[in-house]
Amino acid sequence: MSEPRPAKAAPDASRRSERSRRAIFDAALALVSETGYAKTTIEGIAARAGVGKQTIYRWWPSKAAVLLDAFLDLAARANEALGGDAQSEIPDTGDLAADLKYVLRATVDEMNDPAFDAPSRALAAEGIVDPELGARFTEALLEPQLGYYVRRIQAAQAAGDVDPDADPRLALELLVGPLHHRWLHRTLPLTHAYADDLVDLVLRGLAPRA
Amino acid sequence: MSEPRPAKAAPDASRRSERSRRAIFDAALALVSETGYAKTTIEGIAARAGVGKQTIYRWWPSKAAVLLDAFLDLAARANEALGGDAQSEIPDTGDLAADLKYVLRATVDEMNDPAFDAPSRALAAEGIVDPELGARFTEALLEPQLGYYVRRIQAAQAAGDVDPDADPRLALELLVGPLHHRWLHRTLPLTHAYADDLVDLVLRGLAPRA
Amino acid sequence: MSEPRPAKAAPDASRRSERSRRAIFDAALALVSETGYAKTTIEGIAARAGVGKQTIYRWWPSKAAVLLDAFLDLAARANEALGGDAQSEIPDTGDLAADLKYVLRATVDEMNDPAFDAPSRALAAEGIVDPELGARFTEALLEPQLGYYVRRIQAAQAAGDVDPDADPRLALELLVGPLHHRWLHRTLPLTHAYADDLVDLVLRGLAPRA
Amino acid sequence: MSEPRPAKAAPDASRRSERSRRAIFDAALALVSETGYAKTTIEGIAARAGVGKQTIYRWWPSKAAVLLDAFLDLAARANEALGGDAQSEIPDTGDLAADLKYVLRATVDEMNDPAFDAPSRALAAEGIVDPELGARFTEALLEPQLGYYVRRIQAAQAAGDVDPDADPRLALELLVGPLHHRWLHRTLPLTHAYADDLVDLVLRGLAPRA
DNA sequence: CCTTAATCGAGACGGTACGTCAGGTCTTTTT
DNA sequence: AAAAAGACCTGACGTACCGTCTCGATTAAGG
Numbered sequence A, B, C, D: 001m002s003e004p005r006p007a008k009a010a011p012d013a014s015r016r017s018e019r020s021r022r023a024i025f026d027a028a029l030a031l032v033s034e035t036g037y038a039k040t041t042i043e044g045i046a047a048r049a050g051v052g053k054q055t056i057y058r059w060w061p062s063k064a065a066v067l068l069d070a071f072l073d074l075a076a077r078a079n080e081a082l083g084g085d086a087q088s089e090i091p092d093t094g095d096l097a098a099d100l101k102y103v104l105r106a107t108v109d110e111m112n113d114p115a116f117d118a119p120s121r122a123l124a125a126e127g128i129v130d131p132e133l134g135a136r137f138t139e140a141l142l143e144p145q146l147g148y149y150v151r152r153i154q155a156a157q158a159a160g161d162v163d164p165d166a167d168p169r170l171a172l173e174l175l176v177g178p179l180h181h182r183w184l185h186r187t188l189p190l191t192h193a194y195a196d197d198l199v200d201l202v203l204r205g206l207a208p209r210a
Numbered sequence E: 001c002c003t004t005a006a007t008c009g010a011g012a013c014g015g016t017a018c019g020t021c022a023g024g025t026c027t028t029t030t031t
Numbered sequence F: 001a002a003a004a005a006g007a008c009c010t011g012a013c014g015t016a017c018c019g020t021c022t023c024g025a026t027t028a029a030g031g
Helices: A018-035 A042-049 A053-059 A063-082 A096-111 A114-129 A131-158 A168-185 A192-206 B018-035 B042-049 B053-059 B063-082 B096-111 B114-129 B131-158 B168-185 B192-206 C018-035 C042-049 C053-059 C063-082 C096-112 C114-129 C131-158 C168-185 C192-206 D018-035 D042-049 D053-059 D063-082 D096-111 D114-129 D131-158 D168-185 D192-206
Strands: none
Touching: A018 A042, A018 A053, A018 A063, A018 A114, A042 A053, A042 A063, A063 A114, A063 A131, A096 A114, A096 A131, A096 A168, A096 A192, A114 A131, A114 B114, A114 B168, A131 A168, A131 B168, A168 A192, A168 B114, A168 B131, A168 B168, A168 B192, A192 B168, A192 B192, B018 B042, B018 B053, B018 B063, B018 B114, B042 B053, B042 B063, B063 B114, B063 B131, B096 B114, B096 B131, B096 B168, B096 B192, B114 B131, B131 B168, B168 B192, C018 C042, C018 C053, C018 C063, C018 C114, C042 C053, C042 C063, C063 C114, C063 C131, C096 C114, C096 C131, C096 C168, C096 C192, C114 C131, C114 D114, C114 D168, C131 C168, C131 D168, C168 C192, C168 D114, C168 D131, C168 D168, C168 D192, C192 D168, C192 D192, D018 D042, D018 D053, D018 D063, D018 D114, D042 D053, D042 D063, D063 D114, D063 D131, D096 D114, D096 D131, D096 D168, D096 D192, D114 D131, D131 D168, D168 D192
16 A cells, blocks of 8 residues: 555665755756756756766656756745745735735736746646646645635634635635736736736725625 | 748648648647647657648647647637637626626536647647747637627626726636636636636626725 | 568668768778777767668667678678679689688788778677577678688589598688687687698698598 | 786775675576576676675676686586596597597587577677687686697697697697587587587598608 | 649658666665 | 665667658649
8 A cells, every 4th residue: 555656666865965956956947947948858957967867867757847846945945045934924914905915016026037937837837737747836836825825815804804704715816816827828917016906806806795 | 021931931822731731630639638748749640640740840830839720720610510600709698797607617617628628738838838839829719718708898897787997807817817727727626616606706896886 | 471570660771861871881880990899889870970870770770780781881892892793702723722821811811900800800799699690690791701612612622632522511611610710719820821721731631532 | 016907906805705706606697598698787697696786896897707707617616516626638548539529529519508508609709809808718718628639639649640740739720610610600500420520520631641 | 634843641861858777986884 | 894785977778759851642723
């Protein structure tokens, strides 16, 4: 029951080279940013990282998996550097609209930043087509972020700023869905004004009933 | 000004083999459904279609372009078979909520239908990563559909069912964005109930102000 | 009954590129001479020949097979350049000893010529270990040469210079076997004097019985 | 003058594991017999022997060297088991022809025995192409055997059965060369009759002159 | 109607990258 | 200190497709 994969006998993680792991992440992120995901190859990552191809294949099943871990590692380091422990929680100043606008504007800025945009799009696209990777992507990157919204909205409900019958999950999708839609499909520009309008309109629907 | 590409003396479209075109579309859609987009190759399409590789390269620049045209053709034929001329417009029974729920439920059904899901995801994913294809995808597939929503919402505004100050474009994204979000990222199941809840919540925000 | 190989559907030889074939032969012979057989790789041959790897794999099953054909081609061209039609036959001056010494000295010279030695040893070694290639090697290179000896010895028997009961095949092996033995195992130097002694001793055994 | 290799500070042979040495020989011979020389790898030998790769690399420079030592060890053990001290000398019954036929028939039998044939061919082939290994092969395996012939022929010369002017070395090559030729190139079957004919023909050439 | 030129099926070609295998070195832990 | 284990960098393997490029053999347009 515990060994579902008859494959390849897992390597000994305790002997793993941290040096190589770092180099692979750096190379992967750099190549994706510089040349795009499609033109990034495992061979290229290995060469740039000064690492044997086998060292990549030993630890990851695919290019996308490497990039996902690289991205996760990047996010973790960024988080660690910036704040402290479990930061990134949406601020609660008591003004829900302001708090959401702040977060959504920040998200818009990220989406307009090529350094974030390139690997992010690549991962999203790959996850859309590869269910297994998609699950990992959603679980490791997306859901944690969505959790922030859920908690902030629940707090707003407790404070009486949001209809207590509203489903926080649905509410959050109203905020995040349109943003992602514009971002992924590039239909219209993503601006702070758009973020603001979005928050205002959604909150109208969430207002406590008279 | 009319021939931006000095390359590749354009082929004579009048001599084009309709037979081959059909076979290529069929093969492309079949292969994507059967084996997935990533494992679908131009060579494979050519072989399955009983066609020379050059015949594909003569008329399309990439695998994604072939699939986009195949999908467009499929949609056109489906449309033709079902309705009449410029169908697919969102019905206007006077009850906006009911009309939107009808359309969104239909969309949910499509997203749950593997025959639509596979090529659709593939195209979306490719468009996310390839801006040129993304533009064609958005223009040819996405925007026309969004137009239906815009027109129905404008009609509702004219009928006084929706706040005349609301931006129809933003409104539509509130409906479509969350749906796409769940679909593409597979966060939670897509059901008719979800479509209904979505419409209800969005319409609360769009209600004319007292 | 005629298609015992379920494999790969033979390529169309009529479309084959003569240019590539030549370049591959030249590259293969050059590399074997320069760096040795073991260090010669198919990738290296392809690179040196300015040819895709697949073009080699399409027409030959192994490095050894390439080299065998290259060597055969070289021999054929050499033959063509030097003599005329079906030359290489052992001369018949009436003096068997002299004729054999002439041929064996030439053989000794070849074995001492690095340009011949390197690919030749490589092929012999490979044929020793790979029965299939060995058969091709024997059939295409070795046996034709042995045939020359058989015919010259038979002529000598007809002329009464050799015991008519002697087996020409056995006789020839007495000449060629020791030469190859010294050559392949590098036990002692190969000289013209050795060739002469060999012929003299063997002919003593072949002399017509009193 | 005593340390030709500046590299790799020679390991301490006194601490060497006899257990591992045995296991490596057994594994090497088994693998060569079972799967052929080309498919036998150092990794495979190590795995089969339950030994670390480094243990092989510490004591041998190449796969061929391992196999040569394994073969030598096998021969030594066989010799030890069968006869006594420095056996294997060609018997001297006074009848040179009979003695040689006895030995050559035994050699033919060995060459037809797969257990001997496989590693033997592999070593011979490797030695043909790799001069260093070839020298070791010749010195350790071939020359000792040829020595037996030299001594037996010299004894025959002393007994007046062979022309005293004949070169024993050349004579021996007349016997062994043809045998090896047929064996290595697989031109014709190796039989006892062939061995007999060979001896008879060679001895005619070696007969004392009238 | 009949030439004639472009398209077609086919597939060989020079390439790039794949994912795998083994070589030989190095490091860690055990004996 | 040698040995078992195995991760590491390297380099070649043989394969799959890429996109380009011939080849006859249709095949539809215009003379």
